[in-house]
Amino acid sequence: MLQGINLACVRGDRELFKDVNFSLEAGGLMQVRGPNGSGKTSLLRMLCGLSNPAAGEIHWCGTAIRSLNGDYFAAVTYIGHLSGTKDDLTVIENLRISSALSGFEVSIAEANEALGYIGLGGREALPVKVLSQGQKRRVALARLLVCKTPLWILDEPLVALDVMAVKLIQELLEQHLQQGGMVVMTTHQEIEIAVASITQLQLA
Amino acid sequence: MFIWIIKRDLLLAIRRQSDVLTTLFFFIIVVSLFPLSVGPEMNMLRTMAPGVVWVAALLASMLSLCRIFSNDYLDGTLEQMLLSPQSLSFLVLGKTLAHWLVTGVPLVLMAPVLGIQYDLPVDALLVLTATLLLGTPVLSLIGAIGAALTLGLRGGSVLVSLLVLPLYIPILIFGAGAVEANMAGVGFDAHLSLIGAFLLVSLVFAPWAAASSLRVSLE
Numbered sequence: 501m502l503q504g505i506n507l508a509c510v511r512g513d514r515e516l517f518k519d520v521n522f523s524l525e526a527g528g529l530m531q532v533r534g535p536n537g538s539g540k541t542s543l544l545r546m547l548c549g550l551s552n553p554a555a556g557e558i559h560w561c562g563t564a565i566r567s568l569n570g571d572y573f574a575a576v577t578y579i580g581h582l583s584g585t586k587d588d589l590t591v592i593e594n595l596r597i598s599s600a601l602s603g604f605e606v607s608i609a610e611a612n613e614a615l616g617y618i619g620l621g622g623r624e625a626l627p628v629k630v631l632s633q634g635q636k637r638r639v640a641l642a643r644l645l646v647c648k649t650p651l652w653i654l655d656e657p658l659v660a661l662d663v664m665a666v667k668l669i670q671e672l673l674e675q676h677l678q679q680g681g682m683v684v685m686t687t688h689q690e691i692e693i694a695v696a697s698i699t700q701l702q703l704a
Numbered sequence: 705m706f707i708w709i710i711k712r713d714l715l716l717a718i719r720r721q722s723d724v725l726t727t728l729f730f731f732i733i734v735v736s737l738f739p740l741s742v743g744p745e746m747n748m749l750r751t752m753a754p755g756v757v758w759v760a761a762l763l764a765s766m767l768s769l770c771r772i773f774s775n776d777y778l779d780g781t782l783e784q785m786l787l788s789p790q791s792l793s794f795l796v797l798g799k800t801l802a803h804w805l806v807t808g809v810p811l812v813l814m815a816p817v818l819g820i821q822y823d824l825p826v827d828a829l830l831v832l833t834a835t836l837l838l839g840t841p842v843l844s845l846i847g848a849i850g851a852a853l854t855l856g857l858r859g860g861s862v863l864v865s866l867l868v869l870p871l872y873i874p875i876l877i878f879g880a881g882a883v884e885a886n887m888a889g890v891g892f893d894a895h896l897s898l899i900g901a902f903l904l905v906s907l908v909f910a911p912w913a914a915a916s917s918l919r920v921s922l923e
Binding site: 574578581583586588600601603 | 705708715781783787790791923
């Protein structure tokens with residue numbers, strides 16, 4: 501379970517948010533909302549453990565994530581603004597290497613299957629630099645298929661995606677939530693996800 | 705995972721050969737400029753050879769330092785490495801090792817050939833190569849700390865030189881000193897052992913220090 505207690509974020513001398521509390525149970529989706537510059541990305545980076553909150557604690561299954569370190573990282577898949585793909589590597593190399601670094605070694609066949617599902621079939625051997633923005637995003641999102649972690653933290657996952665891909669991601673999220681996974685995401689696009697427990701977190 | 709990171713960085717180096725070749729050609733050109741400018745005074749060339757080759761190796765390895773982390777930082781792959789369940793120090797060690805294989809090893813292999821321009825005797829060439837073989841990994845390891853500290857800063861590459869060059873001085877002194885000792889007919893074991901000691905110490909501490917710096921730089 502992911503729990504945020506009295507979280508605060510300070511950038512320079514500006515306080516972006518304070519006293520943010522939430523609790524996310526298995527199978528739950530949390531949508532973080534707020535205008536540009538309200539600290540959505542900062543909050544997600546805190547939840548990943550990339551930065552420390554100015555105040556407050558983040559707990560994973562009852563333990564502070566700061567003391568869990570590697571064990572917590574093994575449970576999280578983060579897809580941020582930056583795609584985390586190397587332009588000079590091919591699509592399949594990118595997927596296999598990035599998932600191996602997250603602790604999931606996938607075979608070529610598994611990687612091909614995941615890329616086919618995400619709509620990149622036939623483009624496995626192309627270097628990422630020749631792909632379009634939306635296709636690059638799909639390469640990054642393909643990690644969700646092969647890295648079987650319970651918590652997904654997605655920062656604007658739908659940016660640059662076409663209608664078909666948005667539908668695909670929607671299905672993927674529903675499936676993940678049904679299997680007891682958790683998702684924290686930000687998006688400015690409307691997305692209909694059929695899920696039992698959905699939390700909206702509004703940042704001022 | 706260690707193997708994956710090395711494989712990845714080597715693959716990237718193969719795809720972007722210009723980065724590797726720049727370092728190597730810089731080294732070759734700097735070392736070759738001296739005999740051309742000083743003139744064919746054999747005794748003088750022999751005396752200055754170890755120092756010149758070592759200084760050129762230092763500067764060449766400086767040249768590529770900024771790239772250890774900056775490309776990964778810009779495309780977000782470094783962020784993903786920070787979130788890896790594997791300890792970050794281990795990944796940094798892998799990246800540094802790959803950096804050495806790509807930039808250090810070619811220098812080591814070229815050094816004996818370049819040394820001929822200075823009329824160095826064969827055993828001095830061998831000692832020079834041995835010191836570079838032991839010393840260049842230390843340059844990569846210490847350099848990784850500097851690169852991690854200055855990540856994302858404007859003018860980072862200048863700052864890296866200021867941070868890292870003073871730390872390179874002991875390696876420079878003992879590296880060049882070993883070759884000079886050999887040519888003077890004195891034992892050079894002590895010099896080599898000291899460089900070996902530097903290597904061991906930096907192998908233990910540098911990845912850890914670079915990993916902590918990365919966490920601070922990316923916060």
